Amino acid sequence: MGVVESILNFLLIFLIINGIFNYMAISRARKQAQKIEEENAKLKLQVKEQIEMVTDNICGRTLPKSDAYVLAGDETRHYFCSWECREKYINLLKEY
Ligand SMILES: [Zn+2]
Incomplete structure (x- = not known):
């Protein structure tokens, strides 16, 4: 080699x-x-x-469930960051 x-x-x-x-x-x-x-x-x-987090469908904010404003629907509960968002959602529901 x-x-x-x-x-x-x-x-x-x-x-x-x-x-x-x-x-x-x-x-x-x-x-x-x-x-x-x-x-x-x-x-x-x-x-x-x-800390269970929920999402506000109106403004998109994520917040702890314990701090959220709740709207109980037929089957699902909706969570909001404020009373205003909750009201907005209710108004949207009325429109449809
Ligand atoms: Zn909100």
Whole structure:
């Protein structure tokens, strides 16, 4: 085997091993990222359960359910940020 060939073989092996290590590092990082994402999702869910948020369909504001003005419909409840928005919604209902 010539010197050039030996060097090329060495380089090839080095690159392959390097690639394997990189692959392992990347998959480990991916797994960690996935774990963190799952934990984040769990935490978000917990927060959501603690503070249930509702959306005001009139102005689009999101607010805690406990602070919202409620309009109880037949099946669904509607939540509003203010009495004004609630009134607006009722007026809209009357128009239709
Ligand atoms: Zn509003």
